[in-house]
Amino acid sequence: MELNSRIPDGLNSRIPDGPIENKWEKHKFDLKLVNPANKRKYKVLVVGSGLAGGAAAASMAELGYEVECFCYQDSPRRAHSIAAQGGINAAKNYHNDGDSVRRLFYDTVKGGDFRAREANVHRLAEVSNNIIDQCVAQGVPFAREYGGLLDNRSFGGAQVSRTFYARGQTGQQLLLGAYQALERQIGLGAVKMFPRHEMLELIVVDGVAKGIVTRNMVTGAVESHVADAVCLATGGYGNVFYLSTNAKGCNGTAIWRAYKKGAAFANPCFTQIHPTCIPVTGDHQSKLTLMSESLRNDGRIWVPKRKEDCGKPASQIPEEDRDYYLERKYPSYGNLAPRDISSRAAKQACDEGRGIGATGRGVYLDFEASIKRLGQNKIEERYGNLFEMYERITDENPYKTPMRIYPASHYTMGGLWVDYNLMSTIPGLFVLGEANFSDHGANRLGASALMQGLADGYFVIPYTIGGYLASIKPGSRIKVDDPVVKATEQSVSGQINRLFSIQGKQTPDYFHRELGKVMWEYSGMGRTEAGLKKALELIPQIREEFWHNLRLPGAGEEVNQALETAGRVADFLEIGELLCLDALNRRESCGAHFREEWQTGDGEALRDDENFCHVAAWEYKGDGNAPVRHTEALSFESLHLATRNYK
Amino acid sequence: MSKHLNLTLHVWRQKNATCDGKFVEYPAENISPDMSFLEMLDIVNEGLIRKGEDPITFDHDCREGICGTCSMVINGRPHGPKERTTTCQLHMRSFKDGESITLEPWRAEAFPVLKDLMVDRGALDRIIAAGGFVSVPTGSAQDANALPIPKENAELAMDAAACIGCGACVAACPNASAMLFLSAKVSQLSLLPQGQPERYTRVRDMVAQMDAEEFGTCTNHGECEIACPKGIKMENIARMNRDFIKASLTYRPAVAGGGGAG
Numbered sequence: 001m002e003l004n005s006r007i008p009d010g011l012n013s014r015i016p017d018g019p020i021e022n023k024w025e026k027h028k029f030d031l032k033l034v035n036p037a038n039k040r041k042y043k044v045l046v047v048g049s050g051l052a053g054g055a056a057a058a059s060m061a062e063l064g065y066e067v068e069c070f071c072y073q074d075s076p077r078r079a080h081s082i083a084a085q086g087g088i089n090a091a092k093n094y095h096n097d098g099d100s101v102r103r104l105f106y107d108t109v110k111g112g113d114f115r116a117r118e119a120n121v122h123r124l125a126e127v128s129n130n131i132i133d134q135c136v137a138q139g140v141p142f143a144r145e146y147g148g149l150l151d152n153r154s155f156g157g158a159q160v161s162r163t164f165y166a167r168g169q170t171g172q173q174l175l176l177g178a179y180q181a182l183e184r185q186i187g188l189g190a191v192k193m194f195p196r197h198e199m200l201e202l203i204v205v206d207g208v209a210k211g212i213v214t215r216n217m218v219t220g221a222v223e224s225h226v227a228d229a230v231c232l233a234t235g236g237y238g239n240v241f242y243l244s245t246n247a248k249g250c251n252g253t254a255i256w257r258a259y260k261k262g263a264a265f266a267n268p269c270f271t272q273i274h275p276t277c278i279p280v281t282g283d284h285q286s287k288l289t290l291m292s293e294s295l296r297n298d299g300r301i302w303v304p305k306r307k308e309d310c311g312k313p314a315s316q317i318p319e320e321d322r323d324y325y326l327e328r329k330y331p332s333y334g335n336l337a338p339r340d341i342s343s344r345a346a347k348q349a350c351d352e353g354r355g356i357g358a359t360g361r362g363v364y365l366d367f368e369a370s371i372k373r374l375g376q377n378k379i380e381e382r383y384g385n386l387f388e389m390y391e392r393i394t395d396e397n398p399y400k401t402p403m404r405i406y407p408a409s410h411y412t413m414g415g416l417w418v419d420y421n422l423m424s425t426i427p428g429l430f431v432l433g434e435a436n437f438s439d440h441g442a443n444r445l446g447a448s449a450l451m452q453g454l455a456d457g458y459f460v461i462p463y464t465i466g467g468y469l470a471s472i473k474p475g476s477r478i479k480v481d482d483p484v485v486k487a488t489e490q491s492v493s494g495q496i497n498r499l500f501s502i503q504g505k506q507t508p509d510y511f512h513r514e515l516g517k518v519m520w521e522y523s524g525m526g527r528t529e530a531g532l533k534k535a536l537e538l539i540p541q542i543r544e545e546f547w548h549n550l551r552l553p554g555a556g557e558e559v560n561q562a563l564e565t566a567g568r569v570a571d572f573l574e575i576g577e578l579l580c581l582d583a584l585n586r587r588e589s590c591g592a593h594f595r596e597e598w599q600t601g602d603g604e605a606l607r608d609d610e611n612f613c614h615v616a617a618w619e620y621k622g623d624g625n626a627p628v629r630h631t632e633a634l635s636f637e638s639l640h641l642a643t644r645n646y647k
Numbered sequence: 648m649s650k651h652l653n654l655t656l657h658v659w660r661q662k663n664a665t666c667d668g669k670f671v672e673y674p675a676e677n678i679s680p681d682m683s684f685l686e687m688l689d690i691v692n693e694g695l696i697r698k699g700e701d702p703i704t705f706d707h708d709c710r711e712g713i714c715g716t717c718s719m720v721i722n723g724r725p726h727g728p729k730e731r732t733t734t735c736q737l738h739m740r741s742f743k744d745g746e747s748i749t750l751e752p753w754r755a756e757a758f759p760v761l762k763d764l765m766v767d768r769g770a771l772d773r774i775i776a777a778g779g780f781v782s783v784p785t786g787s788a789q790d791a792n793a794l795p796i797p798k799e800n801a802e803l804a805m806d807a808a809a810c811i812g813c814g815a816c817v818a819a820c821p822n823a824s825a826m827l828f829l830s831a832k833v834s835q836l837s838l839l840p841q842g843q844p845e846r847y848t849r850v851r852d853m854v855a856q857m858d859a860e861e862f863g864t865c866t867n868h869g870e871c872e873i874a875c876p877k878g879i880k881m882e883n884i885a886r887m888n889r890d891f892i893k894a895s896l897t898y899r900p901a902v903a904g905g906g907g908a909g
Contacts, residue, residue, distance in 0.1 A: 008723045012854070059785040074706060075772050077812055078714040094792060106887040130786070137788035139781045139841045148795025166805060172713055173808060180780035187776035218761055247708040286689055287710045389712060392729075392736045393683075458785045507696045509689070558663065559762040561704055562696055601825050 007264055007619045014419040015119040020638040024123045027420070028463050032470035039064035041474035043227040044465060045212055047254055049076030051171075051450060052433025053233030054178035055457025062181075063462055065469075068225060069182065070194045070214060072249055072564075079233060081453060084171025085292035086388065087155060087163035088135075088450040090128040093375035095152055099160040101125045106639060108448060111157040111338050112413070112441020113591035113607065114641050115270070116363070117615070117634060119420060120438045127459040128451050132164055134458055138177040141167050153382075154421040155446035156293055157338040157646075163447045168386045174450055178457070197223075198564065199254045200492045202261045202429065205484045209258075209429035210477070213492045217564065220557035222492050224485045226478050228469055228483055229428045231461060231472040232258060233453075236412035236434040238271065240572045240579060241524070242516020244409035245290040246275060251568035252575045254460040255416050255435050260557065263424040264617035264630060266417035266437035268575070269583035272444055272592050274410030274526050275342035278403075280363040288408040289393055292386055292594050293446040296335045298370035298379060299403070301326050301342070303354040310356050314364055314402050325349055329602075333646040339455055340443045340592040340605070341646060343407035347525045348603065350406075357404045366402035376537050407525060411449060413440040413592070414582075417617040417632075421464035422456060423615075430465065431433045432456040437615070442591025496556045499566050504549030508566040511546045513540065515569070515576055523580050528596045532584040536577065543573040578618060578627065585629060588612045609641055652739060656691065657749045658703055662671045664759050664767075667872040670749070675705075680740040684727065685710060685717065687739055703750075704763040712876065716813030718765050718818070719764045720751040725815035725874045733813065733876040753814050755823035766898045768814050771828060771859035777856035778849040779832040781841050807835040809877045819874035822863030827871040829853050830887035834858040837890055847894035855890055 025558075034042065038072040042065050049071040055184035057069040071079060105125040109116055136142065136150070142164050143151040152161040155625040166173040171338040177513040185191040196217040203211035203224065237252030238244040250565035259265045276291045302322045304310055325345055330337045337345070346363045349355060356362045371379055372465065376399055380387070382541050387398050394404070415437040422430045422438075433453040479484065546569065554560045589598040589605035590612070598606040654675040659744070661668025673695075678687050685707050692702035709715040717734040720728035727737045742748065750764060810832070816827035822851040833850050836842030865884060872881045 055785070062784040072709060073714070073716065074768060075812065077772070077775075078708060078716050080709060080714070083709045083713050092791070115659060129789075132791045133788040134783070134785060136794075137781065137783040137793040137841055138802075139836050141801050141808050141835065141839065142791075143799040143805075144796055144798045148801075149792050149796050166808075169713065169809065172811075175807075177806065181783075181785070183772060183776040184780045184782065186772075187778075193772075195772075218767075226690050241670050245711075247714060248710060249708050282679055284679055284682045284686045284690065286683070286686045289711045388731075391735070392712075392732055393738070395738070395740060442693055460783065507693045507698065509693060551696055551699070553696050553699065559704050559765065562692075562702060 007108060007617070007630055009158065011121050011264070011425070011617055012422060013632055015116060015117070015318050016420065020119060020122045023119050024126055031463055031467035034466045034470050035282070036064055038474050040066055041468045042066065043068065043477065044229045044231060045070065045225055045227045046231045046233060047087060047212060048079065048233035048235060048435070049179070049182065050081035050235060050433065051081030051175055051178055051453030052235060052457040053231070054079065054123070054175065054182045056183035056231055056233060056432055056461045057191050058178060058185050059458050059462045060465065061185035066602065067185070067191045068194065068227070069191055069196045070199060072198045072217065074195050075194060076182055076195065077176060078123065079175060081175045082172045083247065084450055086294035086445040087153065087165035087166045087170045088131070088174060089155065089162050089447040090132045090164060090451065091162060092129055092132060094150060095161050097160045097457040099135065099162050102392055103160065104162065106127060107158050108439070109441065109639055110644055111445035112443050113442065113605065113644055114613070114636065115267070115590050117438055117440030118636055118638055121163065121428070122638070123460070124439050124452055124455050127455045130459055131451060131454045135174055135177050138172045138181065140166065140177045148256065154292055154297055154336060156336045156342070157445040163294070166296065168294070168383060171450060174454065175234055178454070179530065195226065198458060200257065200567065202258045203485055204261045204426060205478055205482070205487045208427045209260070211485065213489050215492070216553045218559055220560065222487050222489055222496070224480050226480050226485060228472055229465060231430040231432055232416070232435050233432040233457065234435050236415065237572070237575050238409045239414050240515070240576045241519045242512050243252060243280065243288050243407035243520070245274060245288055245481055248287060251571065253530055253568050253571045255431070256571040256575055258416060258424065258426065258429060261426060262620070262621050263426045263429060264417040264619055265414070265578060266615050267414035267587055267619040268579040268618065269593050270413035270442050270591065271409065271412040271579065272339060273343045275339055275346055275407050276365060276405045277408035278390065279357055279359065279406040290410065291390060291403060291405055293339070294382060295365060295386060298374070298382065299335065299365040299367050300369060301335055301363055301365055303349045303356060305480050305594065307353040310354060314366070323354070330646045337646050338445060339442060340594070341523050343525055344594060346407055348358055362406045364402040365405045367398065368402070371399065374603060402621055411444055413437065413444055421467060423464070423468065428468065430461060432461055442593055495567070496563065499550065499563065499570070500552050500556065502547065502550045504551050506549050506551060508550065508562055508569050511542060511550070511573065512565070512569045515573055518542070519576050519579070523583055526594050527583050529584065532580050535580045536584070539573065539577045539580065544569065546573055552554065581627070582616055583620065586612060586616060607643070613641065650680070650744065652680065652742060652744045654678060654742065654745070655747045657747060658763070659751045660703070660763055662763055668760065678739050680738070682739045683710065683735060684721070684737040684739065686734050690906050704765050706765045707735055710735040713811060715813035717781050718753050718766065718813055718815070720818060722749050722755065722864070725818040726876050731876055732880050749824065753818035755817045757825070758814060758817065770862070771812055771814060771825065772823065773860060774829055774853050774856045775832065778852035781836060782845060794840055796839060804835045804838040807831045807838070807879065809879055810879050813876065814873045815876060816871035817862065819870040820863065821868055821870065822866060824865045825857050825862040826865040826884050827875065827879055827881070829857055830883035833882065833887040833890060834883040837886065846890060847897065850887060850890045851894045851898065
């Protein structure tokens with residue numbers, strides 16, 4: 001079917017006027033308010049219960065809105081924000097080392113290679129300090145110094161210490177803080193929680209988001225939920241690569257269904273490959289495990305200078321035969337160079353035949369010097385749980401032999417397009433956290449994902465949702481038996497039946513692995529026109545085979561994990577194609593998007609600001625039709641467009 | 648090291664909460680010792696799907712030992728034989744060629760089986776909802792460094808806060824008690840100044856909810872501490888009991904507040 005375009009030329013980002021330092025204050029004042037007695041007449045659905053979703057659901061319930069929250073996990077506490085290890089940035093400047101809101105803003109825009117929206121990033125930096133205050137008040141046990149004050153460490157892409165942390169479990173502790181705030185509201189009856197519910201469709205009435213259709217993952221029941229606004233906080237689509245640091249259940253289904261209902265999908269090719277993950281061991285591998293970037297504070301990354309040394313144990317390679325390539329190439333940032341740069345440098349070393357480990361796809365992360373300098377106790381205090389995890393997985397002791405690491409798919413900067421209010425191109429549909437595109441540009445800095453998720457959930461959406469709801473008549477919600485609602489519900493049941501009716505021979509995971517191989521090969525750390533065109537040939541072939549040769553066991557009206565996987569893989573098979581199409585059309589290198597045709601003499605990303613200083617936002621035009629590429633020009637009023645330099 | 652393993656699995660199969668379950672035997676062949684335990688089950692399941700049989704249902708998600716989703720009793724031990732290791736972090740190098748492995752769900756009155764090895768742990772969420780929080784609405788916090796906290800207390804609070812809410816402690820306890828889980832949250836918040844205003848109502852409310860959920864009582868067997876993949880210590884239970892006794896002795900029913908000014 002052909003859809004009429006809902007997206008005007010020149011997407012309206014609704015960035016407030018005025019100097020960048022005042023935009024958010026001014027906007028908060030300009031937003032309409034909903035009077036306290038009316039708030040309970042509005043219902044908001046929050047899909048996802050991670051840092052963004054959990055914080056949003058709790059905060060909006062505290063304000064008095066009726067909130068329903070959905071997650072596919074068995075408890076909201078298990079959302080994948082929980083796995084973030086290293087820390088959360090804030091511009092507190094507690095260490096008097098020259099940090100400020102402006103510096104955090106600048107570092108984030110620069111880290112994103114000038115492909116983020118300035119006004120959003122500034123707001124993020126402004127509220128970063130409120131986040132730390134809020135979390136400490138909730139009882140989040142951040143690391144402290146002996147005087148009892150909060151400790152900080154450094155992360156990639158910054159020359160100040162602004163990262164707050166709770167051992168190697170910062171994401172867990174921040175999520176539990178949000179989860180406890182959410183459970184408090186659940187206990188008070190202000191939030192109704194729907195665990196083990198997966199959103200499978202967005203309900204759109206007259207172009208406006210009015211609800212969602214879910215599948216109850218225990219009973220299989222397909223159910224509709226109607227509301228005055230919908231917030232998607234469903235995370236990223238990094239599992240499109242099959243192997244990634246995401247949880248097995250992380251998926252792009254919610255944002256993809258919204259895209260197919262008219263929400264523009266922005267910069268899908270901006271996907272982050274994290275430099276420090278445990279390398280792949282074999283075909284059986286089901287996921288990859290991250291080793292926190294914080295390890296780069298005390299670990300030194302190296303490979304042998306000579307190929308011939310790669311087979312030797314690390315201890316037999318003398319100091320002068322080691323190439324500490326990040327320290328050599330980027331002396332001022334060294335091992336704390338940003339993620340995209342560090343990942344590419346690792347790939348380059350391995351491509352030169354200097355990779356280590358059985359597969360030759362690995363580099364060392366070595367703590368010997370730090371252990372000598374600080375003692376094993378200090379290293380254990382800082383990273384003990386990470387070292388234990390490494391040993392559990394690899395059976396090697398990183399206190400004795402250096403860790404082996406290699407880059408892996410980790411985070412997606414791209415996502416649904418949102419305006420300054422976090423509203424998508426579908427009125428009433430808001431998108432929060434990793435699921436949106438707005439703050440990280442072409443590369444996210446370490447410890448900024450937690451900051452953005454909580455900023456959106458605690459300090460942005462509670463304000464901006466009011467501005468939207470104030471324009472709707474209270475109590476004007478559509479009914480759950482509305483024909484549009486029923487038709488949407490039937491389309492979901494139809495899709496489930498279609499999956500069961502194929503009766504082929506292959507498992508859902510088989511197709512996911514096949515897609516992952518193509519994505520990693522042609523759209524991973526290095527991309528070329530020929531490779532992307534090849535991927536755009538191969539992905540539809542895999543998709544075709546999926547719809548002819550998928551085998552599903554059991555039935556839809558029961559717990560059926562294979563069905564859940566199949567539905568997600570079906571969407572990944574489409575997301576992957578859009579990702580490659582976007583990568584093909586962005587004829588420049590920027591941040592994590594590295595087109596091999598566009599690089600400087602020494603192999604750095606070469607931006608084309610004249611032609612590509614914009615957000616690419618894709619509009620769905622129906623199956624079988626090419627999507628349309630819209631653009632939002634990025635203007636840098638407060639900062640100057642500059643070439644990134646970490647040397 | 649690289650020799651592949653052939654194993655026999657005895658797996659609890661149960662169609663849903665109302666059906667009876669039984670053990671069913673499955674071979675797991677040509678298993679690499681580098682695989683994780685769940686990757687071994689993935690391979691068994693893909694084989695079952697290709698044969699048109701129902702794959703084994705088990706909860707899992709992050710596969711890096713932090714989300715607390717994975718939950719199964721392996722050869723009689725929650726999360727299997729390795730100390731301080733969740734099922735998803737257990738690797739096949741911990742098993743011998745030819746071994747038989749028995750897989751069961753968490754067994755507890757408060758955790759009904761949903762299917763095979765998957766149980767409903769919603770009771771743990773309801774215990775948190777009863778009081779496992781600091782009541783601090785968004786936006787009402789003071790500066791984070793306004794209240795220094797002794798490093799030692801922050802570290803002890805972090806030790807307790809490391810709980811992943813998997814429920815292994817309940818599965819290991821002969822009484823199916825949730826005391827280790829509950830005490831970890833009570834301890835964390837009792838050790839911090841932010842937790843003081845609600846310290847005694849919190850412990851009373853959470854214990855009342857635990858009792859209502861049909862968890863058993865603690866009789867100091869200590870199985871929970873051994874099973875806990877995150878090393879949560881029984882000293883948390885002692886700390887919680889002190890708070891609970893004090894809370895019970897000093898309890899006064901809430902009185903209706905007087906009307907405010909105006």
